[in-house]
């Protein structure tokens with residue numbers, strides 16, 4: 001596992017010009033930061049300031065706009081809570097079922113440039129952004145399955161799984177959080193993946209694709225079973241004369257109150273993981289990231305209220321987050337990139353305001 005210093009170095013080394021030109025290609029230059037951003041190890045604000053310390057706004061604009069997509073989704077989660085888990089602006093239409101498409105979940109759709117990334121997701125927890133868009137489009141727009149179970153399936157396997165980025169991206173592709181469904185054909189897939197496959201069920205024009213019956217390859221369905229086994233609970237060693245800092249899978253920030261002498265607890269709440277299950281390798285990633293980046297952290301499986309001797313702490317700190325709203329104590333504010341800008345509609349209207357702010361503060 002990477003050290004924190006190496007992670008900061010990785011951010012410094014992002015070539016923002018190459019990123020802007022190649023990010024949509026499977027072999028393009030992307031940062032690979034999302035598992036660390038999603039787990040709260042490093043904030044988009046910190047990434048942005050490192051990037052801007054070595055690059056002009058003009059050159060960094062594309063990269064920062066992608067960070068802004070993340071912040072935009074987070075802000076919508078903060079504003080609307082669990083509404084993001086339902087059809088947000090429009091109802092998905094048409095749908096033929098709300099199950100999983102078996103060949104998608106097993107990486108056997110017959111589309112080589114889709115099956116490879118799916119198998120990579122199942123084994124490594126990583127998937128390129130463009131492959132995620134293709135998979136979501138295949139499931140929702142060509143396979144006409146409702147987005148929710150597929151989004152939960154993808155979240156389950158992703159090391160960077162984030163409830164807001166995940167469910168709102170799925171809804172964006174399916175034309176629920178946007179005004180248009182996202183489609184791709186074999187020609188587009190080959191261009192960005194480097195595949196040379198032809199003669200597939202998506203080897204046709206966009207007009208044909210949009211009126212296609214659900215292809216044979218996407219008809220077999222499967223019931224979702226996403227098991228999540230948390231580590232056995234052990235009794236943490238706590239010093240009640242010191243404050244308690246509560247971490248979770250969305251806050252593993254090594255710099256958070258780092259100078260304070262405190263108890264540091266990674267809380268794995270069964271109620272959270274029942275609602276948002278994750279695969280064993282994702283859980284291992286969360287626990288090993290916590291242990292690597294936060295010296296002295298202990299892992300506690302249980303609900304917030306079950307933390308042993310909770311009432312005996314004079315201060316309990318945590319970071320404000322939609323998933324921490326049942327915690328009690330002092331909530332530290334998040335480190336937004338654009339704290340004064342609230343989304344009030346589309347991403348492009350939000351980004352226009354962010355861009356103005358970028359130039360104003362240069």
Ligand SMILES: Cc1cc2nc3c(=O)[nH]c(=O)nc-3n(C[C@H](O)[C@H](O)[C@H](O)COP(=O)(O)OP(=O)(O)OC[C@H]3O[C@@H](n4cnc5c(N)ncnc54)[C@H](O)[C@@H]3O)c2cc1C
Nearest residue numbers: 030031032033034066067070129132160161162165166169
């Ligand atoms: C269907 C679907 C599901 C997704 N699910 C998730 C998810 O669960 N968690 C998650 O973090 N991202 C999700 N994304 C967004 C995106 O795919 C990943 O953030 C990106 O692939 C991460 O790779 P990277 O760190 O190399 O990104 P880079 O391209 O290097 O971008 C830098 C950072 O900007 C943010 N970012 C970049 N693109 C996006 C985007 N389209 N939306 C939101 N933030 C972005 C990420 O924090 C990323 O680490 C999803 C996208 C789609 C289409």
